[in-house]
Amino acid sequence: MAHTETLIDILKARINRMAFKKQDTTTLFQRGDKVEVASQEWGYIGSYYTAKIVCSIGDSHYRVRFKNLVNDDKSDLLEEIVMASEIRPMPPRHKTLLPENICLNDKVDVFDKDGWWVGFVSGRDEQSYYVYFPTTGDNVAYPLQLLRFHQEWNMGNWISSN
Missing domain, CATH: 2.30.30.30 (SH3 type barrels.)
Structure with missing residues (x-):
C-alpha cells in the first residue's frame, strides 16, 4: 500500500506543477485564433476550455469568447478578459487513441x-x-x-x- 500512496503523491505533485504553470507567453494571438484557456478558478484548476480570441488588450491580456461556456443568463457564449499566461494554442491532433x-x-x-x-x-x-x-x-x-x-x-x- 505504501508504494501506491507514493505513486499517487508523485502524480499529484506532477499535476499541481502543471496545473499552476503559466503558459509560454511568447506566442502572439490574433483575432479569431482558436485557443485553450487554463482555468485559474478553484475547483476548476487543471482544466482547459476552448475559446476564440476576440481581441488583444494591452500587452498581457486578451478578450476571449468560449466555445462551450455560456454567460450567467445563458443568453450567449461567455466572453472574458484573461491573462496571456492563461492561454495556449489549440493542441495538435495526437495519434489516434487505441x-x-x-x-x-x-x-x-x-x-x-x-x-x-x-x-x-x-x-x-x-x-x-x-x-x-x-x-x-x-x-x-x-x-x-x-x-x-x-x-x-x-x-x-x-x-x-x-
Missing part, C-alpha cells in the same frame, strides 16, 4: 463539464478507462472517445507526455 496505446498512469485529458481536464489513467474495464484527477481527488470512468493524450505547450512547441 486501447493498445493506453497504459496505466498515462497522462490524459478528458472532455467533461465543457472542458478538458488533466488526469492519469488509473484503471480499465471492458468499456471504460478510469482517470484519476489529483487536483480534485476524483477517480472517474470515461469511454475512450472522451480521452486524448495530454500535451504541454512549452517554449513555442508541443511536448507529448506519452
Whole structure:
C-alpha cells in the first residue's frame, strides 16, 4: 500500500506543477485564433476550455469568447478578459487513441463539464478507462472517445507526455 500512496503523491505533485504553470507567453494571438484557456478558478484548476480570441488588450491580456461556456443568463457564449499566461494554442491532433496505446498512469485529458481536464489513467474495464484527477481527488470512468493524450505547450512547441 505504501508504494501506491507514493505513486499517487508523485502524480499529484506532477499535476499541481502543471496545473499552476503559466503558459509560454511568447506566442502572439490574433483575432479569431482558436485557443485553450487554463482555468485559474478553484475547483476548476487543471482544466482547459476552448475559446476564440476576440481581441488583444494591452500587452498581457486578451478578450476571449468560449466555445462551450455560456454567460450567467445563458443568453450567449461567455466572453472574458484573461491573462496571456492563461492561454495556449489549440493542441495538435495526437495519434489516434487505441486501447493498445493506453497504459496505466498515462497522462490524459478528458472532455467533461465543457472542458478538458488533466488526469492519469488509473484503471480499465471492458468499456471504460478510469482517470484519476489529483487536483480534485476524483477517480472517474470515461469511454475512450472522451480521452486524448495530454500535451504541454512549452517554449513555442508541443511536448507529448506519452
